[in-house]
Amino acid sequence: MLEHHSVHSCLDRHTHSAKSWRVASLEQAPEQNRLLAALPVNEYQRLLPLLEHVSLLPGWMNHAGDQRSDLHFLTSGIVARAHLMQNGKATAFAVTGNEGVIGIASFLSGLGLTSEMVVLSPGSAYRLRADLARREFERHGVLADLLLRYCVTPITEIGQNAACNRHHSVDQQICRWILSFLDRVPSNELIITQSLIADMLGVRREGVTVAIGKLEKAGLIHRRRGHIAVLDRAGLEARCCECYAIVRSQYERGFRLEVIARDRLQRSASRASRFA
Amino acid sequence: MLEHHSVHSCLDRHTHSAKSWRVASLEQAPEQNRLLAALPVNEYQRLLPLLEHVSLLPGWMNHAGDQRSDLHFLTSGIVARAHLMQNGKATAFAVTGNEGVIGIASFLSGLGLTSEMVVLSPGSAYRLRADLARREFERHGVLADLLLRYCVTPITEIGQNAACNRHHSVDQQICRWILSFLDRVPSNELIITQSLIADMLGVRREGVTVAIGKLEKAGLIHRRRGHIAVLDRAGLEARCCECYAIVRSQYERGFRLEVIARDRLQRSASRASRFA
């Protein structure tokens, strides 16, 4: 459980283990981010000089109430968005990887974050400063449209998680969580402690231990201290509640449209340049 | 519990009781909606002819998957946004009254609703058709800005509810729910069955009964079949978890800004007309 007295306790608890994580020193290209990749080339080129590379270190947090509302396009790593309750407990209600962007809500409202952002898996991102983002946004171009469309993804996800919290067993939710983590990581091995999973799900660490024990017994995963290797993805999906699939398909539905739009735009762009 | 076999079971169960509810036949003015009211006068005037009055009857639902993505600005009544799970259980994760608008998410994404909309309390709304809304939106005027700012409200609310579902007792959640209902209704009496409250919270009807029993024993409410009269609002707030206050203050924070902006714009508008 996260301690009440300070948000930093979470930071403290999880930061040090960063040492044991191989931090990808390789600076990844912005188009590793699926949203940036979906931009038509001319828009993308124009945006490039505005983007600033940042590394995400585990435990890095954007505290609720921060007034900055920069956008961060993830190229790798995993960031969770969580609420801390007055009783010291936490729940993460959305997870973002290289398919998305962090900071949309505070960017739209201009009001600063209402939730904590926790880096669960180290990685890197490209920052678009709030003022530049605002200017881009007001051009009302493809980027603006893309961001607005993307907005629906966290909304769906959070709502589904709320319902999932209510109605599905911890066993099922662990599966959901492992799968969504797996989707955002290059290998089949998750580098995370059970204790942190518990904090993210908002359940006891012991509960996670037994649930994961069952999964290993069933041969779906292999676990070591601080690691979970997935052996049978389909098996996990079978044990999982529908929530994982719903959230994922919602995103894919939206994103497929983006890809189509991008192709179309790129074709028309290259046609235009042929005529120029 | 909502039955699995059909969304309509919910409809069926709750529709007929509409007869016993006095449906406000009075057609309310659009500016009863706080977002429309926050528009500067010239914008508001321009928008008026585009708005179409609709009544919301209890049980009216916009099914998940519907392709229409019109906006509905509520002037009265209460609409909940809920997920139906495969196991037939439901949870509402956001509630909207005359402070907000329905259909933002599907409007932004253009993808249709991902959740069900349930009318909990009858009322009326003004519809802005999706195509007109899109055109308005692309003017990038005050309305667009307002809508984007408003977006953050349901996001915060849903996230808070997700955490609340996990960590707070049914007793506390009932208080939260009654309060948020009360905020959106003219009198101190809620016209709703315990069974429907249970569906919205995603808990058993019996659980609601005992929780409400405690509240009446404590003298905070008085209850009749299908009615809950709130006698001691402060008492409810004291028993409630922090979630209610957090969501509410988030909205007020955003909305206060809007009111300020509106005053400023109206002053500059009237100044402009003086010079014209």
Next chain:
DNA sequence: TGGCTTCGGTGCGCTAGCGTACACAACAAG
């Protein structure tokens, strides 16, 4: 090597909330 810290596994009693079942009260329609 030994000592320290963090992580993970296990057991036990407890409680909130679930599922089920049933009875009664309020209301509607005839």
Next chain:
DNA sequence: CTTGTTGTGTACGCTAGCGCACCGAAGCCA
């Protein structure tokens, strides 16, 4: 007034998950 329907109150056993406590194992640092 009768009859059917829907909403509400109550009770009882069950289970998932909690809180707590403790111990061993893995890794870190010297």
